[in-house]
Amino acid sequence: MKPFPALALAEQQAVALSPQRKPQRQERPWPAGTRIVSADSHLIEGDYWFEGFPEDLKDQAPRMGFRDGHFDFRLGDKPMTKPHIAQGLCEAMECTPGLSDIAARLKDLDAEGVEKELIYPQRLFGLFMFGEMANREHVFGLYNEALAERCAEAPDRLYPVMVPNYWDMSAAEASVARCADLGARALMLPLSPGRNAAGDKIHYNASEMDALYGAAEAAGLPLAFHIGEAIPSAAPGAAGISLITQMQGFRAQWGALTFGGAFDRFPRLKAVFVEAGLSWIPSMLHDADLAATHFANAMRPALQHPPSWYWRAHCYATFMTDPTGLRLLEDIGPETAMWSSDYPHQESTWGYTQSALQAVFDATDVETAQKIVGKTALRLFRMDEPL
Numbered sequence: 001m002k003p004f005p006a007l008a009l010a011e012q013q014a015v016a017l018s019p020q021r022k023p024q025r026q027e028r029p030w031p032a033g034t035r036i037v038s039a040d041s042h043l044i045e046g047d048y049w050f051e052g053f054p055e056d057l058k059d060q061a062p063r064m065g066f067r068d069g070h071f072d073f074r075l076g077d078k079p080m081t082k083p084h085i086a087q088g089l090c091e092a093m094e095c096t097p098g099l100s101d102i103a104a105r106l107k108d109l110d111a112e113g114v115e116k117e118l119i120y121p122q123r124l125f126g127l128f129m130f131g132e133m134a135n136r137e138h139v140f141g142l143y144n145e146a147l148a149e150r151c152a153e154a155p156d157r158l159y160p161v162m163v164p165n166y167w168d169m170s171a172a173e174a175s176v177a178r179c180a181d182l183g184a185r186a187l188m189l190p191l192s193p194g195r196n197a198a199g200d201k202i203h204y205n206a207s208e209m210d211a212l213y214g215a216a217e218a219a220g221l222p223l224a225f226h227i228g229e230a231i232p233s234a235a236p237g238a239a240g241i242s243l244i245t246q247m248q249g250f251r252a253q254w255g256a257l258t259f260g261g262a263f264d265r266f267p268r269l270k271a272v273f274v275e276a277g278l279s280w281i282p283s284m285l286h287d288a289d290l291a292a293t294h295f296a297n298a299m300r301p302a303l304q305h306p307p308s309w310y311w312r313a314h315c316y317a318t319f320m321t322d323p324t325g326l327r328l329l330e331d332i333g334p335e336t337a338m339w340s341s342d343y344p345h346q347e348s349t350w351g352y353t354q355s356a357l358q359a360v361f362d363a364t365d366v367e368t369a370q371k372i373v374g375k376t377a378l379r380l381f382r383m384d385e386p387l
Contacts, residue, residue, distance in 0.1 A: 018093040018344040021351035023111030030113075031366045036357065037374035037383065039318045040226070040274045040340035041117040043158075044071060044099045045124060048146035053138055060135055062127065070094070073123045075133075080126045094122070096344040102153040105343075109157065112353040114341060115374070116383050118185060119151055120161050120274070125228035128190035136167055141178070148182040148387075155387045159185045161224055166190070168197040169211040176215035183387035186224040186272060187216055191253060204253060205260025213266050222270035222316070222380060225253045243347065249273075249280030254315065258288065261301040263310045270380065272316045275342060278325025281332045285311055312336060316380060320349050321356050326363035334364060338380075339373045 015021060030036070045064050053061040062080075065072045070086040071094050072079060081089070098105030099122065109117065124143060127133060140163040151158040162184035165175035179187060193202040203209075216223055227246040250273040257263060257271055288307035292299060305313075312333040318340040319325055329337065339360060342348035349356040361369045378384055 015351045017091060018096045018346060018348065018350060019091070021096075021344075023108060023350075024352050024354045025111060026113045026354055030357070030361075031370065034370050035116075035374035035378060036114050037339075037377040038114055038117040038341040038343060039272075039316075039338035039377040039381075041119055041343040042099065042122050042345060043105075043119050043147070043150060044094060044122040045073070045143070046100075046146065046150075049139065049142050052142045052145075053135070057135060057138070062139060064123070071123070073126065075127070080123065092346050093344055093348075096350075099344050102150065102158070106154055106157060108343070108350070112341070112350070114343075114353065116157055116159065116378070117341075117343065118159050118161060118377065118381055118383075119147065120188065120224075120226055121147075124163075125226070128192070128229050133194075137165065137171075140165075141175075144179055144182055144184070148184075151183065152387065159183070159381055159383055159387070161186045161188050163188050164212065164216075166193055166209075166212060167195070167202065169208055170197075172212040173215040176212070176219050176221065180219045180221060184221060185381040185383070186222045188224045188226060189253075191225060191227075191229050191250075204256035205262070207260075209262070210265060213262050213269055217266040217269045220268075220382070222272050223257075224272045224274055225250050226274040227276055247276045247280075249276050249284060251280075251284050254284065254311075255288070257314075258307050258310045259291075259299070259303070261303065263314045264301070264304050270314055270316070272318065272338075272380075274318045275320075275340070276317065277319040277322040278317055278332055278337055279322055279328060281311065281317060281325075281336075282328050285331075316376070320347065321359065323359065323363075326359065329364055329368070334368045335371065335376065337372045338377045 047064045049061040050058060050063055060076050063074050068083065070083065070090040072086060074080055093099065098108045121143070127139060133139070144162040147160045147162065151160045160183060162179040162182065164179055164187045165171045166189050176187065196202050254271070254273065263269060285308040292303065292307050312335070316336045316338055318338045320340055320342050325332065339357065341350060341353055344350045357373055360372050
């Protein structure tokens with residue numbers, strides 16, 4: 001049985017676990033004017049929190065260390081990941097030097113011809129799972145400051161995605177302004193945001209969120225939703241179940257923004273849906289338009305456009321390899337697609353980046369491919385502007 005086309009790229013390069021991978025060097029130049037940008041890559045956190053936490057709360061600060069051959073991330077005195085799982089993460093990807101060391105990272109980027117990267121977290125997703133966690137202001141505020149410093153080690157190569165205050169709308173505007181001052185290029189929100197400062201469940205389609213959306217729009221910072229929170233137990237099949245369920249799309253989050261009317265109220269607001277690929281989008285847009293047509297009398301608020309219109313006017317999605325999605329570019333909107341390497345995760349293109357990029361050029365015309373592999377990200381995240 002032949003492998004599914006999405007796997008063929010990796011298998012042709014005999015890709016191993018990330019720390020053992022070797023770069024796939026460019027054999028011939030890309031068409032003139034091509035710029036390669038990863039719209040989703042990762043940097044592991046350091047021990048960002050303890051020193052900045054208030055003295056009376058230091059025992060509650062997240063801590064990151066490297067011990068017994070793996071990264072140990074803990075909240076207070078409780079490890080966030082069991083040691084044997086953390087060891088597996090080290091063997092699989094987290095001990096790739098470039099995940100923590102900027103010089104090693106730039107060497108890898110240069111080898112595969114990646115000019116710039118948008119930087120998402122590594123272990124911070126674990127904290128998103130604690131929707132009612134204490135000290136969110138300190139946890140995410142200190143993370144944002146630390147990430148700004150890390151990206152400043154390569155200011156024309158690495159661009160930070162930061163976490164704004166999404167749980168207290170009285171502080172949202174100031175929080176977004178602080179992210180912008182630190183050089184954020186997007187604002188990451190959890191898929192399941194938990195509860196707000198008053199203890200009520202947060203709903204992205206609620207008008208109470210308008211303070212955040214208005215501040216993001218005014219700052220020109222896209223909202224970003226990234227897979228990584230829906231981790232199943234360690235029962236049989238967990239790794240495969242986790243991947244295929246997380247990469248099935250963002251219907252709930254996109255639906256909340258669209259049907260909740262956020263894009264009508266904030267016509268310059270942008271949203272990016274990260275690492276679920278492209279192929280989920282056409283069926284979602286079909287179902288959304290069907291809902292608006294067949295349940296027109298129940299649409300509250302009434303939308304100014306068909307739901308699918310908002311995708312191409314406001315939204316973007318990233319992918320690494322997605323042969324089905326590339327065949328559906330016209331249904332998706334090629335201007336909404338952005339390639340990413342996802343460096344250096346197990347599912348990343350690290351080790352076969354040139355093959356992954358060639359698949360984009362093979363799928364469409366040069367001008368469109370150049371937008372997908374870099375130019376759209378450069379414009380959306382303002383990567384040609386200084387931090």
